[in-house]
Structures are given as C-alpha cells and as structure tokens.
Amino acid sequence: MIVLEGRNLTKHFTAARGPRGRLGRKPPVRAVEDVSIALRAGSVTALVGESGCGKSTVARLLAQVYPATSGEVLLRGEPVRAHRGAAFRDYRRQVQLIFQDPFASLNPFHRVRYHLGRPLRIHGHARSSTHERELVAELLERVSLTPVEQFMDKLPHELSGGQRQRVAIARALAVRPVALIADEPVSMLDVSIRLGVLRLLERLAAESGLALLYITHDIAGARYFAEDITVMYAGRLIESGPSEQLTQEARHPYTRLLLDSAPDPDRVTPPEATRHGEPPSLIDPPGGCRFHPRCPVALPVCSQEAPERTELGDGHWTHCWQAR
Numbered sequence: 001m002i003v004l005e006g007r008n009l010t011k012h013f014t015a016a017r018g019p020r021g022r023l024g025r026k027p028p029v030r031a032v033e034d035v036s037i038a039l040r041a042g043s044v045t046a047l048v049g050e051s052g053c054g055k056s057t058v059a060r061l062l063a064q065v066y067p068a069t070s071g072e073v074l075l076r077g078e079p080v081r082a083h084r085g086a087a088f089r090d091y092r093r094q095v096q097l098i099f100q101d102p103f104a105s106l107n108p109f110h111r112v113r114y115h116l117g118r119p120l121r122i123h124g125h126a127r128s129s130t131h132e133r134e135l136v137a138e139l140l141e142r143v144s145l146t147p148v149e150q151f152m153d154k155l156p157h158e159l160s161g162g163q164r165q166r167v168a169i170a171r172a173l174a175v176r177p178v179a180l181i182a183d184e185p186v187s188m189l190d191v192s193i194r195l196g197v198l199r200l201l202e203r204l205a206a207e208s209g210l211a212l213l214y215i216t217h218d219i220a221g222a223r224y225f226a227e228d229i230t231v232m233y234a235g236r237l238i239e240s241g242p243s244e245q246l247t248q249e250a251r252h253p254y255t256r257l258l259l260d261s262a263p264d265p266d267r268v269t270p271p272e273a274t275r276h277g278e279p280p281s282l283i284d285p286p287g288g289c290r291f292h293p294r295c296p297v298a299l300p301v302c303s304q305e306a307p308e309r310t311e312l313g314d315g316h317w318t319h320c321w322q323a324r
C-alpha cells in the first residue's frame, strides 16, 4: 500500500547570491524538477545521488517543510492541501524527518527522558507521569537502548553518535508516524556502527508498517538495505527499480558510474564519476538530458531533448535515449 507519494514535484529557490538576469531578477535554483516518488508501508525506498542533486529538497517537500513550486504530495492517496492549522500539524506528525546530525537535533540541556516525553505529552499519548515513563521506556526498547534505566537520564553529550541517532529515531516514533524520511541518517556516524542503525530502521519499517525513505549517496549500501532504489541527478530522477534489478542491470550511464565509483578497496584507477567531471549548476542546467555533458555514451539527441521515461519491466524504468 502506498502511504506517501510525491507527484511531479518541482522546487525552484530564489538564489541568495549571484548576478541578476536581464530583467533584474535573480535566476532561480532549479533544485528539483518533476520528481514522482511513492513510499509503501513496511518498505524501504532509497533515494540516491551526489551531493547537491536535490535529495534533501525532495525530503523536505515530502515532509512539507516548505511548499512545492508545482506538483503535489499525497498521504494515503489524499492530496495534502493544508499549509497551516490542525490538519497541517497532523500531517507533520505523520511524516517524520530524521537528520544527518543527531547532535544538532537534540537540545544539549535536556535529558533523554525529556526529549522523548515531550512529544508524548504534546500529542496526548501520555495519561500520567507514570504512563509517560512507561512509554519512554517502551520507545527506548524499540530502538534497542537497553537497559532503559541507563539511558533515561543521560544528556546528549553523554551518548555516542549512534546512541544519539537512536534517541532521535525514538523521538520521531513517539508521535506515531506513518512515514519516516531519513536524510543521510548514518553518514556522520562511525563506519562500525552504521549497519546497526540501518538494521534498526529496517526492522522498524517491517515491524510497524512504516514507509521509509532512506536518502544516501551510497548506492552500494542502499542495495542491501532498500527494496527499491531511485537515482537522482541534477534535480531529476533518472532511474528507479527494485534494488537487485537496478544494481545488476542498471540502464542509465549515470547509475552505472555511481555503481562503478562505489568504494572498492582493491581499485587503483580513479572512480569513473570523478574522471567524468562535476555535476552541473542548477541555476543554468544543461538542456536535453542533464547528464549529457558527463555521459560517456551520449548521442546528438541527448543535448537537445530530455528523454521520456522508458519502462523496463517489473517497476524498473529510466530516462535515457540509449534505453529507448
């Protein structure tokens, strides 16, 4: 069942710096163009791409941190129309964001008990202080911070990075969301504890039927963790499909470059993606397929016209002239 969906989402920001255009206006940053993505209950979807390609903007559009320039967001098939008031607050409760830096998202002066108890109180889940304590303990157990008594009264700086991220996840769970959007949730953590936090997110999605969007630049890791992978390049989606199929039979040259440049301790030659240059500016993106200036197999048509979506079967699709 599809829980959360973005349809044809586009976001243009007004650039804070940079020269003004002919009409004296600053040109927009075309951060996200025509992105459609669906998250299913109990399932992990990965959104993969290089830094600056618009992944966090998609996360924020889905969480309604700011409105889309065009396109719509649907929760359980219903378009989200409210941008303030009770309906909007309820939407923000149901769709929770987890950020990269758990330290920045936890007030350093408050103990774990407070961080988890506050949302329980605000949303009326705790009937009394004893009940609140029970619910806090339950949340700590769900994120495997046990024995719970050891964690209740800790301040954020007394916890490791992984433990802090677990508290941030528990706080998101406290308000009983239907979707979690995790934006690079492990990239600031020690390599040795990343897998544990990812396994926790996977278990929570499976056990609680949460729809989970996992945002990452690591396609190799996404493959083992997500059921589906969607690849983004310079503000656009370029390929998507079931993880195994997408990584085994990638059809877009950019997906192949990402797979080739995934960390490999045995490789001596530089990764393909670095050999083929940098991502383009989103103020003045290349015409046609945005990847064409870096594409090793570009055709003349690639610089002229953006390719439509080609269905490749079993939910696998791409936008590439070579696949048409």
Ligand SMILES: Nc1ncnc2c1ncn2[C@@H]1O[C@H](COP(=O)(O)OP(=O)(O)OP(=O)(O)O)[C@@H](O)[C@H]1O
Binding pocket: 013, 014, 015, 016, 029, 030, 031, 049, 050, 051, 052, 053, 054, 055, 056, 057, 058, 282
């Ligand atoms: N509030 C904003 N105002 C202006 N430009 C913005 C704003 N937010 C993002 N951008 C621009 O939009 C583009 C996409 O940014 P975004 O943060 O979504 O990328 P990302 O793929 O998540 O990158 P990273 O992995 O580095 O966070 C970038 O060019 C960024 O500078």
